[in-house]
Amino acid sequence: MTEYFRYHHNQLYAEQTPLSEISEKFGTPCYVYSHAALTHSYRQFEHALREHEHLICFAVKANPNLAILNLFARLGAGFDIVSGGELQRILAAGGEASKVVFSGVGKTAAEMRLAIQAGILCFNVESEAELLRLNEVAGEMNRIAPVSLRVNPDVDAKTHPYISTGLKKNKFGVAYTEALDLYRKTSKLNNLRIVGMDCHIGSQLTELSPFIAATEKMLILADALANHGITLEHIDLGGGLGIRYLDEVPPAISDYVQALLRVLQGRSEKIILEPGRILVGNAGVLLTQVEYIKHGAEKNFAIVDAAMNDLMRPALYDAFHAIQPVTLESGKSVEQYEVVGPVCETGDFIGRARDLAISQGDLLAVMSAGAYGMSMSSNYNTRPRAAEVMVSGKIMQLIRERETVPQLFSGEKIFD
Ligand code: LLP
Numbered sequence: 333m334t335e336y337f338r339y340h341h342n343q344l345y346a347e348q349t350p351l352s353e354i355s356e357k358f359g360t361p362c363y364v365y366s367h368a369a370l371t372h373s374y375r376q377f378e379h380a381l382r383e384h385e386h387l388i389c390f391a392v393k394a395n396p397n398l399a400i401l402n403l404f405a406r407l408g409a410g411f412d413i414v415s416g417g418e419l420q421r422i423l424a425a426g427g428e429a430s431k432v433v434f435s436g437v438g439k440t441a442a443e444m445r446l447a448i449q450a451g452i453l454c455f456n457v458e459s460e461a462e463l464l465r466l467n468e469v470a471g472e473m474n475r476i477a478p479v480s481l482r483v484n485p486d487v488d489a490k491t492h493p494y495i496s497t498g499l500k501k502n503k504f505g506v507a508y509t510e511a512l513d514l515y516r517k518t519s520k521l522n523n524l525r526i527v528g529m530d531c532h533i534g535s536q537l538t539e540l541s542p543f544i545a546a547t548e549k550m551l552i553l554a555d556a557l558a559n560h561g562i563t564l565e566h567i568d569l570g571g572g573l574g575i576r577y578l579d580e581v582p583p584a585i586s587d588y589v590q591a592l593l594r595v596l597q598g599r600s601e602k603i604i605l606e607p608g609r610i611l612v613g614n615a616g617v618l619l620t621q622v623e624y625i626k627h628g629a630e631k632n633f634a635i636v637d638a639a640m641n642d643l644m645r646p647a648l649y650d651a652f653h654a655i656q657p658v659t660l661e662s663g664k665s666v667e668q669y670e671v672v673g674p675v676c677e678t679g680d681f682i683g684r685a686r687d688l689a690i691s692q693g694d695l696l697a698v699m700s701a702g703a704y705g706m707s708m709s710s711n712y713n714t715r716p717r718a719a720e721v722m723v724s725g726k727i728m729q730l731i732r733e734r735e736t737v738p739q740l741f742s743g744e745k746i747f748d
Pocket of ligand 1: 391394412435436532534535536570571572573606607608609610645703704708
């Protein structure tokens, strides 16, 4: 529960809009975002960083809906992208290419061309092979590409292994011990211009110490570069700040930024951050309806109309999302349920062993679903993807139509 999703008179609201009205108007499953929550989280970063030159690059992968990108763009955000597709979304949403950093281990030549053409701020290059390709592509275009090396600082983020990225054994970035050499090589490539250094150690971090350790290592490297005549315009410390799903106590945005600034004291480089989850995670819920209650031999099941294709995190990471009834009713008895979807997989669950007072037809809100919810959704089982709605006060607006089944197979052809 946050101040943006709260009960009034036993009804769960998004800001001043009852979630039941959203379901009546747009159906379920449906993602619902709070405009005020999104704005507030972004502004907290701006405020905390106000005394140091900075750029907050929203990690688009967390939630790439055009309305969300447009909101952040209007607030002044830059963007962290990992594909040409994400760049096109930013341009379509009114974002500025000059505030875009491009991460990812597998950039294609076509994606590089697109990004050079658009005039992005920086390529976060993750290997020597990528560096050589980028130099070649920029050369063919008669352009100079701005680069930063994504350095893998070999710091343990202490998070789920699937979303830990800053260890030696991970595929991300260039090895810390090789970074200096690679920067020197980069400085000799004619179509590249070194502008920064970058790291991202993982996601859903709930402690400050790994961020501090990574930043300290980055600065040691930046100083070593300076000794070799290589100066940086910016240092990008990635994203990764965690949110509360259940009982985690992640650092507040202001404490996180303060901790980074303490390490960066006296530095003149611009700071770039790439937050994703913290900006959107608790600004969204997934609204779903109970289709059936089923009393199995061992367990009770609440079968809902959202499934692993809509919210993959529980199936993929065993992630926890709180589940709240949209209407609190006294008189219903509390029972323990497996909250599951209709998809034909045992892994298709939204929540396990949840104590809920619910019956068939009830609406449920799956909380903290604004990050990596819709963005990781799929059409498995030929399920059209959910609608998305943005709420601001009493206003609700559809920001993505529910997909239709014909759309799903419109590109397919019978073999003849
Ligand atoms: N920058 C880079 C280079 C990244 O790879 C990521 C996330 C971010 C920034 C943003 O990290 P955040 O602030 O959101 O933690 N699907 C997973 C999370 C995968 C994160 C991938 N990289 C999940 O649902 O938990």
